Amino acid sequence: MQTTLEIQTQGKGLYPITRPVLDSVRNLPQAGLLNLFICHTSASLLIQENADPTAKEDLEQFFDLLAPEHQSWHRHTLEGPDDTTSHLKSALTQTSLNIPIRQGTLALGTWQGIYLFEHRNSDHSRTVILTVLPT
Amino acid sequence: MQTTLEIQTQGKGLYPITRPVLDSVRNLPQAGLLNLFICHTSASLLIQENADPTAKEDLEQFFDLLAPEHQSWHRHTLEGPDDTTSHLKSALTQTSLNIPIRQGTLALGTWQGIYLFEHRNSDHSRTVILTVLPT
Amino acid sequence: MQTTLEIQTQGKGLYPITRPVLDSVRNLPQAGLLNLFICHTSASLLIQENADPTAKEDLEQFFDLLAPEHQSWHRHTLEGPDDTTSHLKSALTQTSLNIPIRQGTLALGTWQGIYLFEHRNSDHSRTVILTVLPT
Numbered sequence: 001m002q003t004t005l006e007i008q009t010q011g012k013g014l015y016p017i018t019r020p021v022l023d024s025v026r027n028l029p030q031a032g033l034l035n036l037f038i039c040h041t042s043a044s045l046l047i048q049e050n051a052d053p054t055a056k057e058d059l060e061q062f063f064d065l066l067a068p069e070h071q072s073w074h075r076h077t078l079e080g081p082d083d084t085t086s087h088l089k090s091a092l093t094q095t096s097l098n099i100p101i102r103q104g105t106l107a108l109g110t111w112q113g114i115y116l117f118e119h120r121n122s123d124h125s126r127t128v129i130l131t132v133l134p135t
Numbered sequence: 136m137q138t139t140l141e142i143q144t145q146g147k148g149l150y151p152i153t154r155p156v157l158d159s160v161r162n163l164p165q166a167g168l169l170n171l172f173i174c175h176t177s178a179s180l181l182i183q184e185n186a187d188p189t190a191k192e193d194l195e196q197f198f199d200l201l202a203p204e205h206q207s208w209h210r211h212t213l214e215g216p217d218d219t220t221s222h223l224k225s226a227l228t229q230t231s232l233n234i235p236i237r238q239g240t241l242a243l244g245t246w247q248g249i250y251l252f253e254h255r256n257s258d259h260s261r262t263v264i265l266t267v268l269p270t
Numbered sequence: 271m272q273t274t275l276e277i278q279t280q281g282k283g284l285y286p287i288t289r290p291v292l293d294s295v296r297n298l299p300q301a302g303l304l305n306l307f308i309c310h311t312s313a314s315l316l317i318q319e320n321a322d323p324t325a326k327e328d329l330e331q332f333f334d335l336l337a338p339e340h341q342s343w344h345r346h347t348l349e350g351p352d353d354t355t356s357h358l359k360s361a362l363t364q365t366s367l368n369i370p371i372r373q374g375t376l377a378l379g380t381w382q383g384i385y386l387f388e389h390r391n392s393d394h395s396r397t398v399i400l401t402v403l404p405t
Contacts, residue, residue, distance in 0.1 A: 035370060040379055057210055058210055058222070066201075087329060088332045095317045096368045099172060107264055112174065112230075168403055184357055193343075193357065244311070247310070
């Protein structure tokens, strides 16, 4: 009912993780809830369109425009210009997702995919905890 | 313990859904959690002030200013100028809400209401899955 | 399995609440989920870095820049210039958090802390409902 997923990232951007998530939680109950929790404050989670790649590109650009690097007021830049912006972007998105389980599978809409949103430029290994709750 | 709510929307804006949600989940347990999940990436969910209508108006305008249509860098506009902005606004708000159940009812604060936030200009039918989890 | 936490705030900013949360939920199950829900629309919740205080300062400044007071288009300012901005900031962050319980304790990452994000300038007492769900 609880497992851990390790995701390797190579720089900023949205990484589709619907497939590894589904592979990690087999034998789901008929009805319930799946919680995904990312154990980091410089990467986050998001449910977004899984079809047209331009949706992903616009999302990435939008968050870069909303929280650009190299601002004069930034103080938390010990680990680089992408340090503080990583926290800002993760604060605007999700540390955890909750997806209903229906008829033994995730009840995602047709166009919904699960993404890990990496905000750091360098390579990282990210831990996501999956918890299954029955109704 | 799990049901579906269909909400009809007529263009962009916040639609109050506290009443239909409460009507859909009768016989709640004494304590638990209600999860609401919207099966779309161009509409989202939000808990916000339910009293003064100007709060709703300012929220709608704020998200229009934060993610305006017709930007030169937009690529995902196949379905219109409100295509990519719908994803951006839903990424900034919630795909799912989790509300505690206490003494057999939703433990919303005095001024809290549940809203469906429609980001598309045209009419849509939106599916929200309601899942009740007992403690 | 369900309790309430009252947090006193003295003006805008991020208040660390990991310690009072942990003190409020003893005897956790081996595995499950903790839901935190704030019963207000002018304060919110956030999981963010708990180590370097400059991370907190940048987050506070970022949200002030993203939703500044005294904008000409603001309508919902009956209670002051921080009235509408409080709703905008809470809409961009979280009304509820969901944290996995693993091995009988909260599975927060090394650098993750729980914060109450107060958006009003004056003193407030904020109610947070804690609900424990077993797997």
